[in-house]
Amino acid sequence: NAGVTQTPKFQVLKTGQSMTLQCAQDMNHNSMYWYRQDPGMGLRLIYYSASEGTTDKGEVPNGYNVSRLNKREFSLRLESAAPSQTSVYFCASRGGTTGANVLTFGAGSRLTVL
Amino acid sequence: GESVGLHLPTLSVQEGDNSIINCAYSNSASDYFIWYKQESGKGPQFIIDIRSNMDKRQGQRVTVLLNKTVKHLSLQIAATQPGDSAVYFCAEILNAGNMLTFGGGTRLMVKP
Numbered sequence: 001n002a003g004v005t006q007t008p009k010f011q012v013l014k015t016g017q018s019m020t021l022q023c024a025q026d027m028n029h030n031s032m033y034w035y036r037q038d039p040g041m042g043l044r045l046i047y048y049s050a051s052e053g054t055t056d057k058g059e060v061p062n063g064y065n066v067s068r069l070n071k072r073e074f075s076l077r078l079e080s081a082a083p084s085q086t087s088v089y090f091c092a093s094r095g096g097t098t099g100a101n102v103l104t105f106g107a108g109s110r111l112t113v114l
Numbered sequence: 115g116e117s118v119g120l121h122l123p124t125l126s127v128q129e130g131d132n133s134i135i136n137c138a139y140s141n142s143a144s145d146y147f148i149w150y151k152q153e154s155g156k157g158p159q160f161i162i163d164i165r166s167n168m169d170k171r172q173g174q175r176v177t178v179l180l181n182k183t184v185k186h187l188s189l190q191i192a193a194t195q196p197g198d199s200a201v202y203f204c205a206e207i208l209n210a211g212n213m214l215t216f217g218g219g220t221r222l223m224v225k226p
Binding site: 040042043044092101105107108 | 218
């Protein structure tokens with residue numbers, strides 16, 4: 001039971017390049033989330049998907065797009081990366097019959113934009 | 115906007131002592147609170163949660179206290195161990211919805 005799996009773990013991009021961060025969960029959770037964490041800071045919500053087929057903006061959605069591919073997978077895309085998007089990105093999922101409000105996080109994807 | 119925050123950015127304690135990490139929240143409508151632990155290079159891990167209709171909840175070596183009068187949340191760790199060294203975040207959920215708001219984090223350092 002892997003929980004929440006993110007790929008890649010590390011990525012370096014040049015300004016203007018595009019990339020997609022992948023996230024998959026095997027817990028049959030309905031809701032999935034993308035957060036970013038800047039050095040010494042808390043987590044800020046970028047986008048979330050309350051259920052398969054729906055996505056909504058969080059606190060800092062500008063410069064990002066998301067796709068809820070199916071119940072398991074939720075991807076985050078940077079169409080034209082900027083240095084301000086250098087951060088650690090965390091995917092999370094929520095659901096289940098116990099601890100329904102608790103988010104389970106992946107290990108993170110560290111992105112550097114030069 | 116309303117947000118969750120923490121009083122102390124860094125807390126240093128002696129191994130074996132008790133630790134108290136504090137959090138202030140400003141949204142009186144928040145009805146659910148969670149404490150997360152984040153070790154270096156890892157994602158946040160759930161520690162303990164509490165609903166707004168409770169004022170105390172205990173887990174293994176951890177206790178969360180909620181004071182709704184002053185909008186204050188605390189995490190108490192008994193007999194702190196080196197493995198407790200991490201950054202601790204409090205988070206709140208409004209109306210059991212999807213907007214989980216995190217505070218800025220407190221780094222706990224345990225001295226042997």
